[in-house]
Amino acid sequence: MKTTALPFSHLAQRAGRPFAALVTAAAMSFTAVAAHAATEMPPIPEVQGDVVEGDGNDYNLKFNIGLTQSSAQYRGLEYFKKIVEERGDGHITVEAFHSAQLGDDLQSVSALQAGTLEMTAPSTSPMVSMFPQFAVFDLPFLFPQPEDADRVLDGEIGQQMLEEASSKGLVAIGWAENGYRQLTDSGVAVSEPSDLEGLKIRTMQNPIHLDIWRTLGANPTPMSFAELFTALEQNVVDGQENPWNTIKSSRFNEVQQYATETNHVYTPFITLVSERFWNRLPESYQQLLREAATDMGEYEREVSRSMSDQIKQDLADSGMEITTLTPEQVAVFQETLEPVYAQWRDKIGGDLIDSIRDEASAEQQ
């Protein structure tokens, strides 16, 4: 077996893990991945790393996410649970909740602050009212390739943002992936901004997203993700935008006839812990949660990226009419959205935008 081909070799590269265990775990993941066809999610990897000593107390944490049980996000959460429970030797248990069972992104964040929920992983976008610097990720077409997002989030800028978001009752411990957003609607096949005229599009609760869809000529309405399926079903809105994986796992194709591959924004998920809970944990368990969040994020990206094309195909097979834009058509969207950059540059900080663009376009080592 070629070690270079190990699908999770990046997970094994982290220092401080017993080498033999890493090789075994990586080899097992490899075999399992090779056995699966492209239509299935990459299996949950073996847990790597030693058992972590705690302080003799037992802890239970509830981790609530917005997406459904069939999402890459939930798959990531299952892996997180497995890591924490195995390496914590049963002294920390993780209760996994999906589909906003304990609240949507913003409600979950409030619950973390209140100490009634221990963990969540929202999109950064609805959090800009608390952390304005997150708005930079909402700028259209900021990251041409997923690796560009990785370089920024896994590098200094991402680390600094996690530190800044570790305030207001929250501790931010990692990044994961929601992904590139695509448009769906029930009215018309959209291939240029003028097709959007008059379409009521649900956006996240985020001012840049409102500007994006206004600038494109649509009629945007901010709404919680938890209300979206019903709003689409009852024609309260005509369309919405989310990554292919999210469109499928939320079954939006059942209530939306058309989709357009716009890739207009890349949305990260941020992994958050309630500061009240965090402060009760021994340091060794805090470190365990950080490592588990990193592993979860890596795996979630892996799942999301390996599934995306197949899911787009599945959506087409299920009867959705999907428009794939030509480079020229993409350019029209990009040009139309240039004023959004001008409008937000000073508010977000030109330096931050420039350093993200530099980092995103930096040559990979």
Ligand code: TK8
């Ligand atoms: C899920 C949300 C969702 C986001 C949205 O909790 O609201 O459209 O893209 O995936 O974070």
